[in-house]
Amino acid sequence: MVAINFTSEQEANQQVELEQGETVLDGLLRAGHDIPYGCRAGVCQSCIMQCSSKNMPSQAQQGLKPAQKELGYFLACNCLPSEIMDVSTAVSKSEKVSAKILEKTYLNNNVLRLRIDKVFDYKPGQFCTLWKNKTVSRCYSLASIPQKENFLEFHIKKLDKGQFSKWAHNDLQVGDSIGVQGPLGECFYSYTDISKPLFLAGIGTGLSPLYGVLRDALERGHNGNINLVLGAKNADDFYLVDDLLALERRYIQLNVHFVAQTLLKSDDNKHIVEADIYEYIHQVVPDFKNQRVFLCGADSFVKKMKRRCFMAGANMPDISADAFLAFNQ
Numbered sequence: 001m002v003a004i005n006f007t008s009e010q011e012a013n014q015q016v017e018l019e020q021g022e023t024v025l026d027g028l029l030r031a032g033h034d035i036p037y038g039c040r041a042g043v044c045q046s047c048i049m050q051c052s053s054k055n056m057p058s059q060a061q062q063g064l065k066p067a068q069k070e071l072g073y074f075l076a077c078n079c080l081p082s083e084i085m086d087v088s089t090a091v092s093k094s095e096k097v098s099a100k101i102l103e104k105t106y107l108n109n110n111v112l113r114l115r116i117d118k119v120f121d122y123k124p125g126q127f128c129t130l131w132k133n134k135t136v137s138r139c140y141s142l143a144s145i146p147q148k149e150n151f152l153e154f155h156i157k158k159l160d161k162g163q164f165s166k167w168a169h170n171d172l173q174v175g176d177s178i179g180v181q182g183p184l185g186e187c188f189y190s191y192t193d194i195s196k197p198l199f200l201a202g203i204g205t206g207l208s209p210l211y212g213v214l215r216d217a218l219e220r221g222h223n224g225n226i227n228l229v230l231g232a233k234n235a236d237d238f239y240l241v242d243d244l245l246a247l248e249r250r251y252i253q254l255n256v257h258f259v260a261q262t263l264l265k266s267d268d269n270k271h272i273v274e275a276d277i278y279e280y281i282h283q284v285v286p287d288f289k290n291q292r293v294f295l296c297g298a299d300s301f302v303k304k305m306k307r308r309c310f311m312a313g314a315n316m317p318d319i320s321a322d323a324f325l326a327f328n329q
């Protein structure tokens with residue numbers, strides 16, 4: 001059995017024994033320590049800690065910047081120590097800033113648009129960690145574009161038992177302050193070749209980063225074909241439909257596809273097709289060889305779509321993906 005020596009601003013050195021296969025994060029939470037975390041998958045960096053004994057496994061530093069590695073930072077959710085480590089939480093708080101809630105608007109029955117102060121610069125499609133309180137945080141993608149909009153915009157889907165999303169929908173008020181950390185991620189438009197065709201696909205609030213990437217590309221003069229394919233169970237699950245149709249009318253190179261699993265007879269479905277999204281994409285793009293691909297939304301969707309695009313000819317380096325991992329996945 002391996003132990004860790006843990007110190008924080010509130011707690012003096014304490015030893016915690018880790019169970020077989022337990023990460024530093026899980027061990028500390030089990031022992032009752034107040035450790036911030038978000039995705040529990042090495043993505044959001046909410047659980048970043050510092051190790052002074054310089055013997056953390058390299059896996060625990062994956063995705064960190066060279067300077068952070070040098071300072072002994074590591075991700076507690078990705079750390080399975082093989083020998084005793086001295087760890088502390090001291091660093092995590094310094095990177096969080098406070099931002100005011102500027103606007104709350106419902107985009108459909110369960111998607112909230114949250115706009116907050118623009119507290120840092122970013123690339124549309126990257127994501128931030130938003131904090132409910134000292135310990136509960138979740139990742140949300142940026143739908144806004146910094147060159148035109150003086151706020152950070154997030155689309156938050158409400159989950160009935162969601163610790164963060166339910167609170168953001170029901171309790172968070174305009175004028176309140178919220179902790180925000182970031183930006184992170186590489187799912188953004190890089191304008192090296194403005195004529196390369198773009199293929200963007202998402203389900204649910206996967207539209208959030210895609211809306212940022214799409215508008216960024218158009219603002220920067222992207223003139224290659226752009227296909228945006230959005231999937232949902234029913235017609236009611238789509239949002240920002242009018243804005244997307246207006247963009248499609250304005251930009252000749254853009255085609256937006258709304259693909260529902262099931263359509264009702266009563267649905268106003270002129271712009272929606274009923275299809276299996278994984279099959280439908282091959283009608284839109286028969287050959288993915290030269291496509292720059294962006295995939296966002298639930299983990300299962302992103303994985304399956306990535307495989308499909310790759311099998312249809314896309315190059316792996318041309319595929320950017322943001323999987324909305326739930327924290328316990």
Ligand SMILES: Cc1cc2nc3c(=O)[nH]c(=O)nc-3n(C[C@H](O)[C@H](O)[C@H](O)COP(=O)(O)OP(=O)(O)OC[C@H]3O[C@@H](n4cnc5c(N)ncnc54)[C@H](O)[C@@H]3O)c2cc1C
Nearest residue numbers: 138139140141156157161162163164165205208324325326
């Ligand atoms: C990089 C990244 C970007 C993200 N961007 C967005 C975004 O732009 N918009 C957005 O709405 N979300 C986004 N997410 C997901 C978000 O971080 C939260 O996981 C989500 O909002 C649920 O948090 P919660 O606290 O409300 O629910 P939790 O309290 O974490 O979960 C409540 C229950 O719902 C389950 N659950 C959690 N997530 C899902 C899910 N997706 N589908 C089904 N069941 C689930 C949990 O297993 C749990 O049982 C992103 C995640 C990542 C990693």
Ligand code: FES
Nearest residue numbers: 038039040045077
């Ligand atoms: S990186 Fe560890 S909780 Fe997200």
